[in-house]
Amino acid sequence: METITNSPQETDQLARKIAEKIKPGDVLALYGKLGAGKTTFTKFLVKSLGFEDRVQSPTFIVARVYNKNSPSLARVNHLDLYRLQEGKEVEDLGIKEYFDELNSITIIEWPEIAENYLPRKTIKIRFTELGENKRKISVQNLH
Ligand code: ADP
Numbered sequence: 257m258e259t260i261t262n263s264p265q266e267t268d269q270l271a272r273k274i275a276e277k278i279k280p281g282d283v284l285a286l287y288g289k290l291g292a293g294k295t296t297f298t299k300f301l302v303k304s305l306g307f308e309d310r311v312q313s314p315t316f317i318v319a320r321v322y323n324k325n326s327p328s329l330a331r332v333n334h335l336d337l338y339r340l341q342e343g344k345e346v347e348d349l350g351i352k353e354y355f356d357e358l359n360s361i362t363i364i365e366w367p368e369i370a371e372n373y374l375p376r377k378t379i380k381i382r383f384t385e386l387g388e389n390k391r392k393i394s395v396q397n398l399h
Pocket residue numbers: 261262263264265266267288289290291292293294295296297365388389390391
């Protein structure tokens with residue numbers, strides 16, 4: 257599925273649609289250059305999933321965890337792998353454990369270095385900047 261959004265609000269609408277389709281246990285890998293919209297999309301998605309936390313880029317730490325009091329979807333893990341140097345760190349730092357959590361949705365910015373560790377069913381979302389407010393967003397593996 258491929259969508260062009262012409263404003264952050266349109267990206268919010270797309271995030272809402274995706275929020276309705278994803279389930280606890282899902283892993284989402286967000287690809288795209290700096291400024292493409294990965295964190296913005298994550299903010300909208302986390303809000304649509306019913307979390308009230310303030311979402312900011314986890315760049316200086318590898319992971320932020322958002323919690324809510326819900327038995328079905330208790331957590332969203334927001335990872336940013338930009339600062340990792342090699343794929344092996346995904347295991348060494350325990351990042352891989354996030355991918356296996358059944359009650360969480362895990363969102364990964366800069367997932368390339370973890371490519372070999374991503375679950376086979378990972379939902380892959382690619383962001384391309386087409387203009388100041390225009391983004392191409394393609395979604396793969398969303399059922
Ligand atoms: P990334 O996390 O990919 O580095 P950010 O989400 O931090 O990118 O930054 C994207 C920037 O682009 C934000 O300032 C956002 O407001 C802006 N923007 C403009 N148009 C859009 C759009 N259509 N969708 C998402 N973000 C957009």
